[in-house]
Amino acid sequence: MTLVEWARQVCAELDLPEEVVKEDVDRVLDLARDAAHSVARPAAPLTTFLLGIAVGRGADPEEAARALTRLALSRADGPDGAGGADGGSPGGENSG
Numbered sequence: 380m381t382l383v384e385w386a387r388q389v390c391a392e393l394d395l396p397e398e399v400v401k402e403d404v405d406r407v408l409d410l411a412r413d414a415a416h417s418v419a420r421p422a423a424p425l426t427t428f429l430l431g432i433a434v435g436r437g438a439d440p441e442e443a444a445r446a447l448t449r450l451a452l453s454r455a456d457g458p459d460g461a462g463g464a465d466g467g468s469p470g471g472e473n474s475g
Contacts, residue, residue: 386403410427410448414447417452
């Protein structure tokens with residue numbers, strides 16, 4: 380089963396009318412990767428969930444994903460050069 384097929388089954392289960400295409404799946408996976416690597420692993424599902432809320436409220440999926448990607452990548456290039464790529468949260472606690 381592909382991720383697109385899985386996403387379509389999830390949509391059917393949740394009674395979501397939208398048709399999921401490969402570009403949608405790729406967008407979410409790319410954002411999750413950037414959040415996980417630049418902020419912390421737990422940031423991936425949280426960030427993609429928040430993207431979904433924004434899109435559900437009318438945000439453009441591509442623009443919102445780009446904005447969140449920029450935000451996540453800016454964490455990797457933070458002022459101290461450390462970013463959040465070590466897997467910890469900004470406050471040093473790993474809250475999830």
